Amino acid sequence: MNGVAASRRSPRRRAALQGGVALVLLGAVLAGSALLPESAQTVDAVARALPPQPGHILGTDLLGRDIAARTLAALAQSLQVGLLAAGCSTMVAVLLGLAATFGRAADHVVGALTELALGLPHFVLLIMIAFAAGGGTTGVIVAVALTHWPRLARVLRHEAQGIAASDYVAISRALGRSRGWIARHHLVPHLVPQIVAGFIVIFPHAILHEAGLSFIGLGIEPHLPSVGVMLADSLREIMAGNWWVGAAPGLGLMLVALAFERFGEALRRTTSPAGGVA
Amino acid sequence: MTGWLVPLLAGRLVRLAWLLPVAAVGLFALISLAPIDPVQAYVGGRTSQIGPEQRAAIAAVWGLDLPAPERFASWLGQLLRGDLGQSISYNAPVAQVIAARLPASLALIGTAFVASFVLGALLGLVAGATRGQWPDRLIRTVAVVLAASPGFWVAILLVSVFAVGLGWLPSCCAMPPGRLASEVTLAERWHHMVLPVVTLSVVGIAPLVLHTRQSLIAFLDSPAAGHLAAHGASPLRLAFGPGLRHAVGVALTLHLAGAGELFGGSVLAEAVFAWPGLGQATVRAATGADEPLLMGIGLATLIFVFAGNLLADIAARLADPRLRGQA
Numbered sequence: 001m002n003g004v005a006a007s008r009r010s011p012r013r014r015a016a017l018q019g020g021v022a023l024v025l026l027g028a029v030l031a032g033s034a035l036l037p038e039s040a041q042t043v044d045a046v047a048r049a050l051p052p053q054p055g056h057i058l059g060t061d062l063l064g065r066d067i068a069a070r071t072l073a074a075l076a077q078s079l080q081v082g083l084l085a086a087g088c089s090t091m092v093a094v095l096l097g098l099a100a101t102f103g104r105a106a107d108h109v110v111g112a113l114t115e116l117a118l119g120l121p122h123f124v125l126l127i128m129i130a131f132a133a134g135g136g137t138t139g140v141i142v143a144v145a146l147t148h149w150p151r152l153a154r155v156l157r158h159e160a161q162g163i164a165a166s167d168y169v170a171i172s173r174a175l176g177r178s179r180g181w182i183a184r185h186h187l188v189p190h191l192v193p194q195i196v197a198g199f200i201v202i203f204p205h206a207i208l209h210e211a212g213l214s215f216i217g218l219g220i221e222p223h224l225p226s227v228g229v230m231l232a233d234s235l236r237e238i239m240a241g242n243w244w245v246g247a248a249p250g251l252g253l254m255l256v257a258l259a260f261e262r263f264g265e266a267l268r269r270t271t272s273p274a275g276g277v278a
Numbered sequence: 279m280t281g282w283l284v285p286l287l288a289g290r291l292v293r294l295a296w297l298l299p300v301a302a303v304g305l306f307a308l309i310s311l312a313p314i315d316p317v318q319a320y321v322g323g324r325t326s327q328i329g330p331e332q333r334a335a336i337a338a339v340w341g342l343d344l345p346a347p348e349r350f351a352s353w354l355g356q357l358l359r360g361d362l363g364q365s366i367s368y369n370a371p372v373a374q375v376i377a378a379r380l381p382a383s384l385a386l387i388g389t390a391f392v393a394s395f396v397l398g399a400l401l402g403l404v405a406g407a408t409r410g411q412w413p414d415r416l417i418r419t420v421a422v423v424l425a426a427s428p429g430f431w432v433a434i435l436l437v438s439v440f441a442v443g444l445g446w447l448p449s450c451c452a453m454p455p456g457r458l459a460s461e462v463t464l465a466e467r468w469h470h471m472v473l474p475v476v477t478l479s480v481v482g483i484a485p486l487v488l489h490t491r492q493s494l495i496a497f498l499d500s501p502a503a504g505h506l507a508a509h510g511a512s513p514l515r516l517a518f519g520p521g522l523r524h525a526v527g528v529a530l531t532l533h534l535a536g537a538g539e540l541f542g543g544s545v546l547a548e549a550v551f552a553w554p555g556l557g558q559a560t561v562r563a564a565t566g567a568d569e570p571l572l573m574g575i576g577l578a579t580l581i582f583v584f585a586g587n588l589l590a591d592i593a594a595r596l597a598d599p600r601l602r603g604q605a
Contacts, residue, residue: 116304119297123542124560124579128305128572131564134313204426211428216549216561231431235550239449243438250431258426 015266022200022259026079029256033076036069052244059244061237071248074225078253081140081220082207088145089152089206090199094191096149097156098183101164110157114150122147126209130218140219144206152198159194160187193271201264204257211253227253282595282602290588298580302357305576306350309569316342316567320366340366353573362577363570367562372574375559380578383555386547387540389471390478391533398483399529402490406525407517409495417487425484429543433477433550440473447472450552474551478543482536490529497524527597534590538583 052059058067100110129143213219214228227249234246362372405417441449548557563571
C-alpha cells in the first residue's frame with residue numbers, strides 16, 4: 001500500500017518535492033545547454049546516422065550531428081520560449097482578471113473575449129495568431145500568450161471580485177483611491193499564490209504547443225535547434241529505420257512537461273485537497 | 279420531456295447569432311494584421327519569372343489593392359451570400375476546398391471520438407474500481423504521461439514501431455499511393471486509418487479517464503453503493519453495473535465538450551500521416567498565406583466547437599434531470 005501512504009503525505013511537502021524535481025530538471029537543461037561545447041553540435045560527415053553507442057549515447061542524425069547535444073540545445077531553446085510565452089500569458093490573464101472588477105461593461109467584454117478564445121479549437125487559434133504575428137519565434141510567443149489565459153483569468157476574476165466586494169476595499173474606495181490603485185495594492189497581493197500556480201499550470205501547455213507549431217513550420221525558425229523542428233526533421237529519418245532521431249527530443253520534452261504538470265497538480269491540491277481528480 | 283430543450287436551443291442560437299459576426303470581424307482583423315504578403319508567399323521562389331506588373335495584377339485579382347475596410351465589406355457581403363471566397367493555395371472556392379476535405383477529417387475525428395470514449399470510460403471505470411491498487415496506479419500513470427506527451431511525437435513513435443519496425447501498418451496517406459480512389463477497398467481504407475485514429479484517440483484521453491474514475495469513486499462512496507456492496511457486489515461489478523450509468527453521463531458530456539480539441543489534434547496527426555483532410559489544409563493555408571481559406575476554416579471550426587458544446591449541454595441534461603431547470 002505504498003501508493004496510499006504517498007498520497008497521504010502532506011500536500012505541502014508533496015508540492016515542494018514535485019517543485020524541486022521540476023526546477024532541478026529545468027535548471028539542468030538550461031545549464032547543460034549553456035555548458036555545451038561548440039563542437040558538440042557540428043556536422044560530422046563520418047559519423048552519419050549512427051545508432052546509440054559509446055561516444056554518441058543517443059546516436060547521430062543523417063548530417064552526423066550528435067542527438068544528445070542537439071536535444072539538449074533544442075530543449076533549452078524550447079524552454080526559454082515556453083517560459084517567456086507562459087509569462088506573457090499569465091500577464092494577460094492577470095490584466096483581464098483584474099479588468100473584470102472594473103465595472104459591469106468591462107466584465108462583459110472580458111466574458112466575450114473568453115468566449116471567443118474558447119470558441120475555436122485551441123490549436124487552430126494558435127495557428128491563426130502565429131500566422132497573424134508573422135510566424136517565427138515571435139509568432140509562437142504571441143500565439144501562446146494570447147491563447148492560454150482563459151482558465152487562469154477566470155480563476156483570478158472570481159477571486160478578485162470576491163476581494164473587491166469586501167469592506168476594506170469599499171473603505172479604500174470611499175477614501176478616494178482609484179480602481180488602478182486598489183487593484184495594485186489590495187487585489188494583486190492577495191492573488192500572488194494563484195498567479196504563481198497559474199503560471200506553473202500554463203508552462204507545460206506552452207512548451208507542448210510551441211513544439212506543435214514549430215513542428216508544422218509556423219514556429220521557431222528551422223535553423224535554430226528546437227524540439228518541434230527536430231521532430232519534423234526526424235519524420236524522414238525514421239522511415240529509414242533511424243528511430244533514435246525522433247525518440248530523444250520528444251522524450252525530453254515529455255519529461256519536462258510531466259514534471260511541471262505534476263508540480264502544478266500538487267500545488268493545486270495544497271489549496272483544494274478535496275477537489276482533485278485523483 | 280422536451281420542455282427544457284426548446285429554451286436551451288433558443289439560448290444557444292442567440293449566442294451563436296452574436297458569436298459568429300464578432301468572430302468574423304475578429305478573424306478578419308487578426309488575419310489582416312499578418313505582415314506576410316500573400317502575393318510574395320504565392321510567388322515564392324519564382325521571383326525572377328514574375329515581374330512587378332504581374333504582381334500588381336495578382337493583387338488586383340485577389341482584391342488586395344483595396345483598403346482593408348472595403349475588403350472587409352466585400353468579404354462580409356460574399357459571406358452573407360454563402361460565398362467564402364477563393365482559396366489561393368488550392369485555386370478553388372474555399373467552400374469547395376472545405377467540403378472536399380471535411381469527410382476525410384470527420385472520418386478520422388468521428389472514429390477517434392468513439393474509440394477514445396470507449397477506451398477512456400473503460401480505463402476510468404477499471405481505475406475507479408481498483409482504487410489505490412496497481413491497475414489504478416498504472417492507468418493513472420499512463421494517462422498523465424500521455425497528457426504530457428506532444429501528440430505528434432506519439433504519432434512518430436507509433437510510425438517507427440508499427441510501420442517501420444514491424445511493418446504491420448501503413449505510415450502515410452488515406453489510401454495506397456498511386457491508385458484511383460475507386461480501386462481502393464474498404465479494408466485498405468480502414469488499414470490506413472488505424473495509426474492516425476490511435477494517435478488521435480490516446481493523446482487527449484487523460485481528462486476522460488480521470489473524470490470517469492472520479493465520478494465512479496463518488497458513486498462507490500455513496501450509501502447506495504455501500505448497500506449493494508453489503509449484499510456482496512464487488513467493486514468491478516458495481517463499476518460496470520450501476521456505476522456505469524452514474525459515470526457515463528458525465529464522461530459523455532466532458533467528451534462532447536472536448537470534441538473541438540480533437541480537431542486541433544487532427545491538424546498535427548494529419549501532418550504526420552499526410553492525411554488529406556482539413557487539418558492539412560489548415561497548415562497549408564497558414565504557411566501559404568492563404569487568407570480566405572484560413573478565415574473559412576476558422577468559421578467552420580467555430581461552428582464545429584459550438585455544435586460539440588451544444589451536444590454536451592444536451593447530454594448533460596439527459597443524464598442529469600436536475601440541470602434541466604437552467605437555460
